[in-house]
Amino acid sequence: MHTTSWHSVGNSMDECIKCNICTSYCPVAEVTEAFAGPKYSGPQAERFRALDQIAAPDHSVDYCSGCRVCNEVCPAGVKIAEINARARAQMAADNGIPLRNRLLGRNELLGKAGSFAPSLANFVLHNPLSRVLAEKVMGIAAEAPLPRWSTTGTFNDWLARTKNQRLRSDKKVVYFHGCATQYYEPFIGQAAVAVLEHNGYEVIVPPQNCCGLPLLSNGEFDAAEVYHQGNLARLAGFARAGYPIVGTSTSCTLTLKEEAPELLDRHDEATLAVKGATWDIFEWLRELAETDELRTDFQPLGTDEKPFLLPYHAPCQYRAHRVGKPSLDVLALIPGMDVRESRARCCGIAGTYGYKTEKYQIGMDVGAELFDFVADQGPVEMTACDSETCRWQLEHGTHIPSRHPIEVLAAAYGLYDLEARRAR
């Protein structure tokens, strides 16, 4: 996409020294010929892109999953994944956006729609006939791990129901739940609220939009901009007042921190205020732990003889925060834990990438190194991973339940039932 300012991510192409490290680490290029690699589609192809060309010069960049492993390994600081995302947006602008991508980009809308009658929605979406139809008509892979709508109400329903039980305190934290927690997995939000309140914080949950990442990944920048503006309007005031904004979805928090400002080329005061105030929840909890403010009244989840064995995968989008592995650091404080850290590059799902028929198998092939890692740990009850779509992919690829680390932490505080996935 065209350089629109010196802040544009495209300008980072100038940092590239062509070393090829990105391409040799790219999990997608390793398993498919359809993607020539991040160096080619990123800093190289970017030199051939401009506004208003007679044709969109490239299309294979659509096979970049956006996992950001390239950014992570780049020794020069090229924002390769973002360059690719902007190129996809340019493609979308030139060629139009398929209905499927429009739908997959509209997490919030889908979530809302299904939540009116979740059981019906689940039936409509998940019966085998619909999945075959969805594949044939829309190009959404029949085997792909689509989520189920919560049948016990949304996260906001739960908040409203439990309003009188919520902690009031001078210490306040803003919680960004994201669409998955709102519509599919309200128990993740319940666990987060339980942990935050247990540590003495009042949890503010302002109304919020989708962070916009699914739209950004599918090249719909204008629509993403609307969501981003909505979130700024509701969050910037808290940010300016000095409240931390924490989130349990690593990709949502990454979007507020970096992806939206960079991809949309927005560097205004409100964007920067929210960017500066946003934390992944474990990143923030680790700060508490480091100043001895995190409560450590844990109930051991395992014993010395039989520790609680938990394979843990830090999602690529979490690694893109460049904050180390805070979940791992905090879980290590719980007695009786044996957390095994995955070194796999990516689970393969990469947001909505692995849902697409032509990319499903690529996603599964990319994820194989993670699935193999889990299998190598011997029999385990569950795995852990911070990002929702990654957990769904992990469950799909291993047939073992997967949990958010915040659920594990809440359970260790005795506040949460890890099996039934609900607050005690």
Next chain:
Amino acid sequence: MIIAYALRNTHHPPVIHQREKITMISPSLSTEILVIGGGATGTGVAWDAALRGFATILVEKRDLTHGTTGRYHGLLHSGGRYVVKDPHSAVECIAENRILRRTHTHCIEDTSGFFVVTPEDEGDYPDRFLAACAETGVPCKEISVAQALRREPLLNPRISRVFEVPDGAADSFLATHATAQAARQAGARILTYHQVVGLLMDGGEGDKRVTGAVVRDTVSDETIHIRADLVINASGAWAGQIAQMAGVGVKIIPGKGVMVATNHRLVNTVINRCKMPSDGDILVPVHTVSIIGTTDEKVADPENLVITPGEVQFMLAEGDKLVPGLSRARIVRAWAGVRPLYQEGFSGDSRDATRSLTLLDHKARDGVRGFLTITGGKWTTFRMMAEKTIDRACEHLGVERACTTASTPVPGIEQGHYWLGHRLHEVEAEALQGGLVCECELVTRQMVESAARRNPTVTLDDLRRDVRLGMGPCQGGFCTYRAVGILHEIGRERHDPDFVLEGEADAEEWEVAYLQSPAQSSKGQSITAHATPGATTESALPTRSPAIDRRSPVSNPNLLLRDFLQERWKGVLPVLWGRQLKQERLDELIYLSLMNADHLPDAAAQSPMTGFYRGGDGEKKIVNGE
């Protein structure tokens, strides 16, 4: 002529010492018109002459465009730059601009151009500019600053007025090669790496006549005598040296221009300052880069041009006035060319010398018959220069033949104007990603092979001009060793005892129309079908590419590698800071540490270009071994 050709191309066994060959009988050729110089002008002259039916030979001491043509900023002038200062030039430019868009379509990008008034450019110039455009017939439209900034977001937001003119960007390498092919198809013979070492003269004082030239093949060291009815000196900045061989004084005003290229395009429109033409006031988008140009400094020697840090800093500072921040962008390279300016009796600064063309008829001027010098002008007006030259040649040769170049397209125009995404688009459409040799400029293996087989190639730098090998961010870091390997492989394949040679079957037809097309190269498409009907058998003469001929001493892979690294290094040295420095460090690790490139065998081997790449100092080590 044919016999002479065959003689010259007899394959000599590799054991013959080159020096001994000078004593052999010099082959000789004869022709009607001999053109000296393979830049835009000389090639255009040969094209025009051949189209008008003259037997024509062109000699160039290095590769086509190696001189000033290949070192210019790539602007297809609308004439806007000269409307106030040099209106005559402006009129020439706009006329030729319109013609070249038809005859050399695929060598031109239709970028359009802005003349912008920056806060530094106060005064009445903008109004004078507008009036002068109207007078000279250069189409010009004032557009709003907001509109200009929408199209070029990095443009200085403090500009007060913007005028749009039909400037364009030209690929002078491709255009000259295409013109040369058109000339060949019309019967001309193009001899590159053939240096004029003397002129053949007849007659005494007061009745001198130039009858040809003594030419040295700089690859094989053979000497050839070429007899000609008329010799045309189109050697640009070297025109004074050639004229001197005829005892004629031609005082070229060699104006050195320094240019720097950014790593990627900062603008997609040509940006000019709306003021009297000066240094560093133009930014041209050519292929993947933006070129800021240029300085104008009178120099003594057109050969070894020195670029000072001060010149580069000045250009960047001026560039900041057009695109604030330009000076902090990644700069990949700096280079210099020499304008062959000429103005009879002129003694001022080269910046003020006219850009108009000059045709010197040495019969009228100096009493020397059979000799013309064409100089001055600009790339944009090369065709017109050729036309005027051959008009005069007709007078000398006593014939009347009309010029047809303005309505004769060169091979390849069916590809349409080039556009930035063209290569990427083709690589994607044909899925050629796996075959990239130069990843920065998207040069495929087939493009390198095809360029080497289908047009004369002595060094990798020749291939650079053909396909843009090594012109991107890494400046040859990753493609040099690959390209050397490929040439070596072709050479071996040709030397394979099982490889059947049928006469000249290993040499292929000169073919450059699709040089820059990854898709066409991959299909091995030949455009012989486009050959001009009635072309003589000359055009079927095979291409001679010493770089892939194992019998030639320049096909030595170690030499090819060293030469190209040295050549790339030369242009990086003046801009060696920041991100390009990081790049060079990696390139240094690859070549000096990993490949031990400065201790390769055959250290004494030299190509005709080795000395030039080393800046005339044979002692300098390759890359930066110091």
